[in-house]
Amino acid sequence: IDLCLLLGYHWDFVANMSDNEGDQGPKSTFSTYMAEGDQLYQKGEYVKAIESYSTALILQQDDKNCLVARSKCYVKMGDSGNALRDAEASLKEDKEFFKGLYQKAEALYTMGDFEFALVFYHRGHKLRPELQEFRLGIQKAQEAIDNSVGSPSSVKLENKGDLSFFHKADEVKKGRPKGLIHPLRREMRQQNQKTPKSEKTAKQLLGELYSDKEYLEKLLKDEDLVKGKMRDGERLQDLILNCITYLDTRTEFWRQQKPIYARERDRKLMQQKWNKTRQNPPSDPTRFVLKSLEEIDAALTAGNAESSLKKAREVLKSVQCWSEEVVPNKKEVLGNLHSCIGNALIDLGKMDRALDNHLKDLDLARQCKLPEAKSRALDNVGRVYARIGKFPQAIDAWEEKIPLASGGLERTWLFHEIGRCYLELKRHTEARDYGVRSLAVADEIADEKWQLNACVLVAQSEMKLGNIKSSVAHFERALDRAKVLQDDPARDAIQKVT
Numbered sequence: 001i002d003l004c005l006l007l008g009y010h011w012d013f014v015a016n017m018s019d020n021e022g023d024q025g026p027k028s029t030f031s032t033y034m035a036e037g038d039q040l041y042q043k044g045e046y047v048k049a050i051e052s053y054s055t056a057l058i059l060q061q062d063d064k065n066c067l068v069a070r071s072k073c074y075v076k077m078g079d080s081g082n083a084l085r086d087a088e089a090s091l092k093e094d095k096e097f098f099k100g101l102y103q104k105a106e107a108l109y110t111m112g113d114f115e116f117a118l119v120f121y122h123r124g125h126k127l128r129p130e131l132q133e134f135r136l137g138i139q140k141a142q143e144a145i146d147n148s149v150g151s152p153s154s155v156k157l158e159n160k161g162d163l164s165f166f167h168k169a170d171e172v173k174k175g176r177p178k179g180l181i182h183p184l185r186r187e188m189r190q191q192n193q194k195t196p197k198s199e200k201t202a203k204q205l206l207g208e209l210y211s212d213k214e215y216l217e218k219l220l221k222d223e224d225l226v227k228g229k230m231r232d233g234e235r236l237q238d239l240i241l242n243c244i245t246y247l248d249t250r251t252e253f254w255r256q257q258k259p260i261y262a263r264e265r266d267r268k269l270m271q272q273k274w275n276k277t278r279q280n281p282p283s284d285p286t287r288f289v290l291k292s293l294e295e296i297d298a299a300l301t302a303g304n305a306e307s308s309l310k311k312a313r314e315v316l317k318s319v320q321c322w323s324e325e326v327v328p329n330k331k332e333v334l335g336n337l338h339s340c341i342g343n344a345l346i347d348l349g350k351m352d353r354a355l356d357n358h359l360k361d362l363d364l365a366r367q368c369k370l371p372e373a374k375s376r377a378l379d380n381v382g383r384v385y386a387r388i389g390k391f392p393q394a395i396d397a398w399e400e401k402i403p404l405a406s407g408g409l410e411r412t413w414l415f416h417e418i419g420r421c422y423l424e425l426k427r428h429t430e431a432r433d434y435g436v437r438s439l440a441v442a443d444e445i446a447d448e449k450w451q452l453n454a455c456v457l458v459a460q461s462e463m464k465l466g467n468i469k470s471s472v473a474h475f476e477r478a479l480d481r482a483k484v485l486q487d488d489p490a491r492d493a494i495q496k497v498t
Contacts, residue, residue, distance in 0.1 A: 030059040030066075031489065037069060042349040043388060046073040064090040064097055071103045075110050083107040098128045105137055114144040132304050213247045216240050285326050289319065289333055296340045300347065309344035312337050335364035335373050342380055346387070355384045375404035382417065391421040408445035412438045412454065419457050423464075432461035452481035452490065 037052035053070040057063060067090040074083035084107040090100035105120035121137035128134065203210045219240055220226060226237035282288040292315045299308035316337040324330055342357035362377035378401040385394035398418050405411045419434030439454035459474035475494055482491040 029493075030056050030063070033059070034066060034069070037066075037073075039387075041069065041073060041076075043351065044076075044349055046076045049073045062089065062092065064094065064100060068099045068103045071107060075103075075106055078110070080107050080111040083110065096127055098124050098131070101127070102131075102133055102137070105141075109137070109141055109144070114141050117141045118145065132302065132307070209247060213244060216244050216247075220244075285322065289315070289327070293336060293340065296337075296344075300340070300344055303347075305344045305347035309341060309348070312340040312344060316341065331364045331368050332370060332373065335361045335368075335370075335377070338364070339376060339380060342384075346380075346384065351384055351388050355381065355388075358384060371404055375401055375406070378404070386417065386421060389424075391424050395421045408441050409447065409450070412441040412445070412447065412450045415441065416450065416453055416457060419461070423457065423461060426464075428461045428464040432458055432465065435461055448481050448485055452478050452485065452487070455481065456490075456494070 033052045033056035037049045037056065040046075040049035040052060050070055050073045053066050053073070056066050057070070060066065067086045071083045071086035071090070074080070074086065084104065087100055087104035087107050091097055091104065094100075101120050101124040105117045105124065108114075108117035108120065118138065118141040121134050121141055124131070125134035125138060220237070226235075226240065228236045230236065230239065292311065296308050296312045296315070299305075299311060316334065319327060319330065319333055319337065322330065327333055338357045338361040342354045342361065345351075345354035345357065358377055358380040362374065362381060365373035365377050378397045382394045382397035382401065385391070385397060395418055398414055398421075401414060402411075405414050415434045415438035419431045419438060422428075422431035422434060435454055435457035439451065439458060442450035442454050455474045455478035459471045459478060462468075462471035462474065479491060479494045482488075482494060
């Protein structure tokens with residue numbers, strides 16, 4: 001049901017039609033459950049997203065895109081075992097499915113198997129060299145391996161006949177086994193998990209979780225408590241030990257990814273770089289800002305939200321330290337950067353922080369009385385509110401934007417979005433009225449796609465209001481548009497209703 005998925009909303013009528021088919025099994029379509037899972041994933045509700053993806057897989061077993069989506073949820077929850085199983089299942093029929101290769105590499109990386117993760121990052125990069133995700137994966141896996149084994153400067157090379165072996169300097173002295181690094185590194189990990197180098201390091205790595213670890217260790221000393229059992233029969237001692245083991249495992253994983261000294265060094269180098277930029281603005285600040293905004297937008301368009309976010313934050317910190325003399329339109333530039341940061345955070349599913357940045361953009365636009373910037377900010381604020389289910393707030397933002405909307409395409413989209421929010425709130429009369437306004441503008445600009453969207457919105461609203469004749473008429477018009485556009489999913493969904 002790609003028609004509604006374009007706007008991130010659920011089609012009620014599809015579920016209603018499915019309800020008539022019986023009470024057993026899934027009550028909607030595969031596409032609907034996939035869309036529901038995607039929306040929940042973006043909100044950070046990974047447990048519910050897994051439920052939706054699992055239901056979708058009942059309808060279409062072994063769908064590789066759904067398996068990858070569920071694997072991502074497992075990674076977010078720290079369940080790397082299930083994440084790996086889903087990723088491998090997505091590769092069952094197509095060993096070169098690049099999304100499955102990437103997800104398998106991510107799952108292995110999360111498990112701490114950096115060498116195997118590196119293999120699959122390389123395999124994916126060979127198949128799709130244009131994708132930056134694989135390049136970044138190769139880089140982070142290699143860095144993690146270097147951090148856990150050591151840099152080349154800590155390695156000695158010994159010639160033994162025709163073979164060359166690398167060893168850590170201190171390991172050569174102790175006469176440890178020479179050969180493959182995989183078993184050696186696993187041995188090192190197990191030792192480090194049992195005896196961390198220092199409590200100070202563990203405290204720095206665990207942060208707030210360190211106090212929880214201390215509390216659990218104290219509980220172990222209470223002999224009467226640890227002899228008790230949970231309702232399901234599990235011993236409290238086993239539960240506490242499992243928790244402590246998990247925290248120790250994560251401590252070692254974080255240490256291998258980036259040791260404390262390396263983090264502190266990177267922070268100092270970055271701070272020096274920022275300070276230098278702040279003290280010495282570029283010779284042409286305007287050109288620097290415009291070029292930076294282009295790079296930020298290009299990264300986001302290419303799907304690299306993290307790179308876009310990082311660049312935008314760096315530029316924001318620099319511009320904040322420049323005077324009005326250096327950047328006469330400083331507030332306008334800051335608003336643009338907050339907008340870029342907000343959009344990147346939306347793509348990363350961090351809605352609360354995205355909303356905060358878009359509200360800052362809106363505040364700056366109002367201060368400077370910039371209509372275009374205000375329109376942009378209201379657009380984004382409404383999008384975030386709609387994505388997190390706060391439909392009244394989304395309506396307020398978008399209705400404030402109506403006088404600022406420029407062009408028919410923006411207006412038909414805006415009326416449609418507001419109508420969808422009213423439909424979600426079960427305010428069907430307002431939903432129909434905005435659907436009619438959206439359809440009128442779509443007819444003015446002869447945009448067939450938005451004629452289709454608007455007709456469906458009006459038809460759904462009329463159905464809820466009990467106006468069956470009008471509902472059927474608009475569904476039939478939507479069906480005609482779907483056939484013209486060759487939108488098969490939309491056509492099939494509408495035919496089920498009509």
